[in-house]
Amino acid sequence: MAEHSGFEEFYTGTRHRLIMYLYAMTGDRAEAQDAAQEAYVRAWQRWSTVSSYDNPEAWVRTVGQRLCLNHWRKARNRIGAYLRHGTGPDADPPSENTVALISALKQLSVAERQAVAMHHLMDLSVAEVAAQTGVPVNTIKTRLARGRRALAGLLDEDAPEEYAHA
Structure with a gap:
């Protein structure tokens, strides 16, 4: 448990700022919360390394931002695929x-x-x-x-x- 020493204080002290930042970046509160959660999970998994950084909050913020960007890229790719191929034919109503x-x-x-x-x-x-x-x-x-x-x-x-x- 010593490897995670200080994580709870770090999380408590930074979570609100990170979620607000990601919310401002995405405009979607749920997406911001999901990205923040995943970023903190990754920080916790590497806490012995991340805690030694000059600014662990910047590391978590960067991870959260990249997660949001990946989400946007996937959405853009879905839209592109939709525009190229459209949807399938409408299904007939049930008999x-x-x-x-x-x-x-x-x-x-x-x-x-x-x-x-x-x-x-x-x-x-x-x-x-x-x-x-x-x-x-x-x-x-x-x-x-x-x-x-x-x-x-x-x-x-x-x-x-x-x-x-x-």
């Missing part, structure tokens, strides 16, 4: 069947919905679903059967009333 399925799935219990989604949408076997959820295989089979029965009733307008509320 009526998709909306009906999602609506019906929401009406299942969480356990049934999980079993149905993992088995039918992710193509996992019953044994794989059981292993990943930590539930016995027979319990998964029961959840699948109940879930399917409930979905059949919810998705089929002509289904008998007894299945609609399964």
Whole structure:
């Protein structure tokens, strides 16, 4: 712990100035706080060296400023890529069947919905679903059967009333 001696006092005495400086540089308080946090983490990791500098605060300020510049460069590159390539084609709205399925799935219990989604949408076997959820295989089979029965009733307008509320 001796290698970090004095860091807490340094941090407490300089954090407000650094955040205000980075905020003034970026115009974004959250970005300034993130960069300051990362700069202090790096200073803490190298504190035995940084503390021996004539002005450790200048070192932390430089690291924080470089982090912000890197953020700006990445944003500029994203904008450039967007301008060159644009966005992909707009996705079609979901079909009526998709909306009906999602609506019906929401009406299942969480356990049934999980079993149905993992088995039918992710193509996992019953044994794989059981292993990943930590539930016995027979319990998964029961959840699948109940879930399917409930979905059949919810998705089929002509289904008998007894299945609609399964």
